[in-house]
Structures are given as structure tokens and as C-alpha cells.
Amino acid sequence: MTTIYYVGYGAAHPGDFLYDFPEGHDFWLLILTHTPAEIWVQGSVREYPANCAVLFRPGQKIWYRACAEQFVNDWVRFDTDESYLTETTLPLGVPLPLVDPGYFSRLFQLLATEHFFQYDYRELSIDYLLRLMFHKLLEAARETDRQPDEHQLLELRKRIHNNPGFAWSVPVMAESVHLSPSYLQALYKSAFGVSCMEDVIQSRVRLAKERLLYGSQRIADIAALCGYRNVEHFSRQFRRIAGCTPRSFRSSAGAAADQK
Template sequence: MTTSIYYVGYDAAHPGDFIYDIPDGHDFWLLILTQTPAEFWVQGEIREYPANCAVLFPPRQKIMYRACSGQFVNDWVRFETDESYVLETTLPRGVPIPVPDPGYCRQLFQLLATENFFSCDYRELSIDYLFRILFNKLLEAFQSKENSPHYQKLLNLRKAIHNRPGAEWSVRSMADDVHLSPGYLQTLYKATFGISCMDDVIQCRIRLAKERLIHGSLRIADISELCGYKNVEHFSRQFRRIVGCTPREYRQSVDLRL
């Protein structure tokens, strides 16, 4: 079972009169990710779709899309495969689907381009892994019920929380960041991710604290401050409530196991 790339490109920019029209389709698969709005031939008519959509064209299916708002920018890959996760995918064929986290998918296209360019020992295996991840993300996007108008803002907020758990997070500051009321933010965040925004902050802080307690020699007071706690006693109480022991006891238990 293999997947072979004919060509892969990303951030490909085209002028406003761009049109791609292949009436009988290709002999290979084509997957594109739009970065700008575009018009596609879908079910016998031209329809306009917003930016950040993915479209999978199987071999020998009509392909037609064009720019509709000035410059057209997209990522794309032409490939051949006999992998079941592609051949039997439930993704619609030739129909754009919104991608809630396009930046992540664009990074996968860039990695595919890099792996395809170099002749490394694990090139084919790496390409296969990247394709599997990409198709998983597209299936998540297709099956997701959370693609509300605010989803991308919530996703960016969650990324920021996980990247910087020690920042001075509060419901009010997070609500201001995403331009929502505090109450509406808390409702949307819990419905989207299954956890409240402040509980997410606390979980990330405790995870960072455990990492620093295991690896490194920082004082507990310093770890507390690093994780966003102004009061070491508050940090210790919260750590014990979640982990079941104090930070000092946790460090000692890890040292004993080592």
C-alpha cells in the first residue's frame, strides 16, 4: 500500500482571472486547500465558497474552479494512492468543506513538500504519515458540529492557553480577546471543547508544573510563579486538589521511582 506524490505546492498565488478547468479530470487524485474565496463546479453549477476550504478530486472527475475576489491562493497536491483511508474515505468528492484550523493543514502541506523534495531513507513512510494526519484532520472538519462562526477564535484562544499557561488568564481577558461577553464565551468554550476555559487554564498550569517538578531543579515557589500563580499556597492547594498530593510530595515520589 503506497501513496506517491506527483507534485505538491503551497501558498501558490494566481491572478484574478485564474481558472482551472479539466472537463474529464486527471488520472490521479487532487487535493487543494484554498486560502482565498473561490468558485467551484459542484453538482452541475458554479457555486462560490469562502476561503479555507478543502476539496478532494478523485481521478477522472470533472474539475473546475476559479478566482472570484481578486487573487486566488491555495495549497495543493497531486498524488496516486492505493491506500484504503483515501479510496474508502467518507469525505465528499469535489465538494469544498470548511477547514476550522487551516493553519495546521497548511503546515502539513509544507511538510509534504519538504519530504517530497528530499530523498531520505524514511521519505515514503514520512509522506504516508503526513497524508494520514491530513486526512484525519479533514475528516474531523467534515464531521465536526462545532464549526460555528466563533470556532476559529475559540481554537486560537485554546492554542494560546496551551502555549502560555502561565500568562495572566481570566475569563474577562479571554472574552475581550475573542470579542465575546464573558458568559457567552464560557458557554461556547465548554460546548466546543468539553471543558470550561478556566479549568483548561488550570489543567495546563498543573501539567506544566508537573513537568518542571520532574525535570529541573527550580524551587517550588519559582515553579508556582512560572505557572501563573501569585501565591504559592494557592498553587499548592490547587495542585493537591487535582493531583492528590502536594508539589513537594509529587517531586519526592518521582525521585524515589528514579
């Protein structure tokens, strides 16, 4: 069983903020930094960049402070007898850089909502959220070959997948992450195993399949929605990815539905 004592997110502290507990607490503490911070780790104080997670076990020395005009963080204080927490292989008291800190921050917000309100499945929801959070922390701890600009690349990839119909081009993408086009292409392929423009095309085809399966729009309208000014170009790229034309895809899907 896990007991949450307090959850906070997006808390802003002044530049002279210091959190100093030499003997630690009698509960667990997990923090997520949104700004740079100085943190005591294994006998010395070092400055760490923003977007790091740090887990402190009960009784462990805790010392961190702001090293800019403001310190912003999320945190959760809890007690637990769950083995996935008490026997965790996560490094304790050591900052873990996070590729997608926004994802973690949203988990803190959801955790706070479940903690402060008496919903019917409150305890179960808290357990699920904590397990998800710690699974993601384990993934972060195992990622040792991180690209220096991977956070920016991940945000770019989210924008591509959420809006594939935008007029994406390598120069436009490079400008959005403040990288040169050639450097962006090399980093993107290394990080995700696919080129940035191929990722755009695959995202467009996924959206097209969704509209072909569950909509009644004309193929020309779907092509425009997916960012294509030319229906023939859309059809060629769709066929390369899906193995058939958009029209054949829609007809096959409709025939399969009629046989059920």
C-alpha cells in the same frame, strides 16, 4: 503505492484566477483554500469561505476560481492504489470546512519537503503524512455540529496550552477572539467540555508537574512560572487538580525514582 506528482503550499493567485478542467485529471487532486473561493459542486457554482479542503478523484470535473482580490491555496496532485484513498468515504468535489487549517497547511509543507528532497525514508514519510492528512479529513467530514467560532476558539486554546503562565483572564481571552466574555465562556465549554479558566488552571498544573518532576527549581519559582503571584493559591489549585500538594508530588516522584 502512492506517487506524488507535485505539492504546493501558500500559492498566491490574482483575482481573475480560474482553474477549469471539465474532464478532470487522470490523477487525484486535493486542495486547501486559504481564501474564499467559488467552486462548482454538484451542478452549480457557490461561494465558499476560506479554510476548506476539496478532494477530486481522477476524471471528476474541476472548476474553482478566486472571488476576492487574491486566491491562496495549498495542493497536492497524486496517483495511488492505496485502499484508504481509492475507497475513501470522503465526499468528492465537496468543500470540507476545517477547524484547524494551519495544521493541514503544515502537513502540506512537510509533504512538499519530503517530495522535493531525497531523504532516506522519503517514501515511508510521504505515506505517513498522507495517511495522517486523510485521517484528519475524515474527522473533519464527521464533525457536523461545528460551532461558528470554533477556529478562533481552537487558536485560543493552543495559546493557553503553549503559554499557561500568561496572565489569562476571561476578559483578556474574550478580547483576543473578539467575543463577549459571557459568549466566549458558553462557546468554549460547548466546544471543549471545560471552561476557559479551568482549562488555564489544568494547563498550569500540567506545566508545574513537568517542572516538579524534571527540574530543581524552588516551588515558589515554579508557581511564578505558571502564572501565580501567590504560592498558597498555586498550592490550593495544584492540590485540587493533582490530589496532593506540589511538595508531596515532588517527594513521591523522587521516592518512586529511587526504588527503580
